[in-house]
Amino acid sequence: MNSVLQILLAGERLDTAQMAQILGLKEADVNVELSRLKSEGTLLGWRAILNPEKIEDGLVRAVIEVRLSPERDGGFDRIAEHIGEFDAVESCYLMSGKYDLLIFAKGEDLRSIASFISERLASVEGVLSTATHFRLRTYKEHGQVLNDSGTNGDKLPVSP
Amino acid sequence: MKDSGQHFVADHVVGLPRSGIRDFFAIVAAMPQAISLGIGEPDFVTPWHIREAAISALKKGKTSYTDNLGLIRLRQEINKYVEDSYGLSYHPEKEILVTVGVSEALDIALRAVLNPGDKVLYHEPCYVSYSPSIVLAHAQPIGVKTDVKDAFGIDPVKVAEAWEPGCKVLLLNFPTNPTGGVTERKKLEQLAKFAVEKDLLVISDEIYSELTFEGEHVSIATLPGMKERTIFLHGFSKAFAMTGFRIGYACGPQVLIEAMMKVHQYSMLCAPILSQEAAIEALKNGKSSVLKMKEAYHKRRDLIVRRFNEVGLSCHNPKGSFYAFPSIESSGMNSMDFCKGLLDAEEVAVVPGTAFGPSGAGFVRASFSTSYERILEATNRIERYLNKIG
Numbered sequence: 001m002n003s004v005l006q007i008l009l010a011g012e013r014l015d016t017a018q019m020a021q022i023l024g025l026k027e028a029d030v031n032v033e034l035s036r037l038k039s040e041g042t043l044l045g046w047r048a049i050l051n052p053e054k055i056e057d058g059l060v061r062a063v064i065e066v067r068l069s070p071e072r073d074g075g076f077d078r079i080a081e082h083i084g085e086f087d088a089v090e091s092c093y094l095m096s097g098k099y100d101l102l103i104f105a106k107g108e109d110l111r112s113i114a115s116f117i118s119e120r121l122a123s124v125e126g127v128l129s130t131a132t133h134f135r136l137r138t139y140k141e142h143g144q145v146l147n148d149s150g151t152n153g154d155k156l157p158v159s160p
Numbered sequence: 161m162k163d164s165g166q167h168f169v170a171d172h173v174v175g176l177p178r179s180g181i182r183d184f185f186a187i188v189a190a191m192p193q194a195i196s197l198g199i200g201e202p203d204f205v206t207p208w209h210i211r212e213a214a215i216s217a218l219k220k221g222k223t224s225y226t227d228n229l230g231l232i233r234l235r236q237e238i239n240k241y242v243e244d245s246y247g248l249s250y251h252p253e254k255e256i257l258v259t260v261g262v263s264e265a266l267d268i269a270l271r272a273v274l275n276p277g278d279k280v281l282y283h284e285p286c287y288v289s290y291s292p293s294i295v296l297a298h299a300q301p302i303g304v305k306t307d308v309k310d311a312f313g314i315d316p317v318k319v320a321e322a323w324e325p326g327c328k329v330l331l332l333n334f335p336t337n338p339t340g341g342v343t344e345r346k347k348l349e350q351l352a353k354f355a356v357e358k359d360l361l362v363i364s365d366e367i368y369s370e371l372t373f374e375g376e377h378v379s380i381a382t383l384p385g386m387k388e389r390t391i392f393l394h395g396f397s398k399a400f401a402m403t404g405f406r407i408g409y410a411c412g413p414q415v416l417i418e419a420m421m422k423v424h425q426y427s428m429l430c431a432p433i434l435s436q437e438a439a440i441e442a443l444k445n446g447k448s449s450v451l452k453m454k455e456a457y458h459k460r461r462d463l464i465v466r467r468f469n470e471v472g473l474s475c476h477n478p479k480g481s482f483y484a485f486p487s488i489e490s491s492g493m494n495s496m497d498f499c500k501g502l503l504d505a506e507e508v509a510v511v512p513g514t515a516f517g518p519s520g521a522g523f524v525r526a527s528f529s530t531s532y533e534r535i536l537e538a539t540n541r542i543e544r545y546l547n548k549i550g
Contacts (some may be wrong), residue, residue: 007532010456010532012531012532012533013533014532014533018532018533018536021463021467021536022459022463022532022536024462024466060191074391083490128201133432154199155199156185156189156199157185157188157189157192157194157195157196157198157199157509158185158188158189158200158509158511159181159198159199159200159201160179160182160183160200160288160289160337160515
């Protein structure tokens with residue numbers, strides 16, 4: 001894997017000067033590489049990983065299973081791309097199994113998700129049915145286990 | 161009591177120095193905000209599948225003693241692992257002993273083979289316990305200095321020069337804590353020849369062997385004529401990030417394992433069963449976790465060594481372990497003053513080289529078992545410190 005990408009995926013907050021130091025490159029080279037990754041569509045953006053249990057944004061999150069009727073030419077792609085354009089949709093995946101699309105959606109409250117599903121999603125041509133599950137609590141977010149107990153509190157600051 | 165009980169303490173214990181690292185620890189412990197490169201253990205937590213095996217064993221009520229030698233299932237896995245990794249094979253029923261970390265393995269190996277007054281050759285700078293463990297076994301340590309010009313590998317010529325009548329054991333630890341030094345096959349072959357010639361028993365602590373970044377790791381036990389005169393020591397602390405489980409093992413000739421087992425059974429009885437169960441899981445399914453951690457250490461090593469050399473502390477490239485051992489000669493200070501000054505001025509903790517024996521003078525140990533961000537911040541602060549004092 002590309003070395004700049006590896007550093008990005010290591011999950012530490014590093015600026016381009018630090019990345020350059022780690023990789024033994026010039027900062028300008030790291031910037032060029034990041035621009036390239038962005039322009040070719042590999043690097044989509046930057047986002048902090050937050051603990052949803054500690055953000056008081058009042059947002060409601062749901063997972064929606066969607067069954068589709070595939071189109072003769074485009075299969076599921078056109079419908080999935082259409083659905084993916086809605087702001088309420090955070091992620092959208094084609095799945096194997098009993099349903100076709102899995103959607104991670106957010107809304108300001110329960111009602112806004114309900115109206116997104118009934119007024120927008122269900123009316124998209126090709127959507128056969130939906131099943132919605134509301135998220136109650138988060139235990140792990142993007143690889144981070146969310147508990148307050150910590151693991152390293154008793155580690156010695158100097159050891160042999 | 162006039163001396164608070166001091167007269168009860170045995171003479172050879174009175175004579176033991178306190179570990180230099182403990183003194184330094186006391187200073188660092190008072191500064192919780194300091195960036196510590198002084199931690200001699202993985203910054204990774206034990207992989208979950210291994211922790212889970214211990215939890216599951218506990219749930220099943222596995223809370224008993226085990227065979228003194230350790231669970232036979234574990235010894236069988238150890239044999240497989242040692243065969244795959246080092247090309248060594250040991251009989252699980254007679255030639256493998258499970259211990260409470262390599263520290264215990266080393267201690268009982270020394271106590272099982274040394275008579276009062278015997279002499280032990282070991283290389284220095286080395287892990288803090290080597291010389292004291294030899295003294296506690298009523299034997300005499302003879303340190304052989306390893307040099308930065310040899311990348312802290314052992315020079316067989318120096319071993320031969322240090323040898324004297326009464327030498328019984330040669331104690332090796334490659335890759336080495338604190339230097340990250342390794343000894344290449346050719347020199348190990350010369351050492352092996354010397355060991356046979358002088359009828360030395362070799363005790364080889366290979367706890368960092370999985371963390372060898374370049375070249376092959378060669379166990380001296382694999383060289384001709386050596387398996388029958390080598391006690392191979394290994395454990396789970398470093399490669400599997402299992403320091404708190406306190407679990408290790410010794411492999412060797414049946415007679416020696418039997419002798420060690422006697423000391424073990426009357427002192428420790430057996431290693432904790434939960435740690436043994438976790439160790440079985442580590443050996444069966446831990447390979448990918450080890451490789452992932454090794455890859456992370458490798459990248460951090462490249463970074464820290466480059467940064468030390470950039471800021472003006474000459475640093476050799478450690479081929480294994482997770483320690484860099486830069487020279488602080490350019491600062492004109494001794495190791496302890498350098499470390500105390502650095503901690504005071506920039507709140508960065510590195511360990512004085514002298515904690516690992518007098519031949520560590522002029523060096524410090526910096527662990528790269530920490531994040532990129534902390535390595536960068538620590539080395540930037542060290543640079544600032546050097547500019548200040550320079």
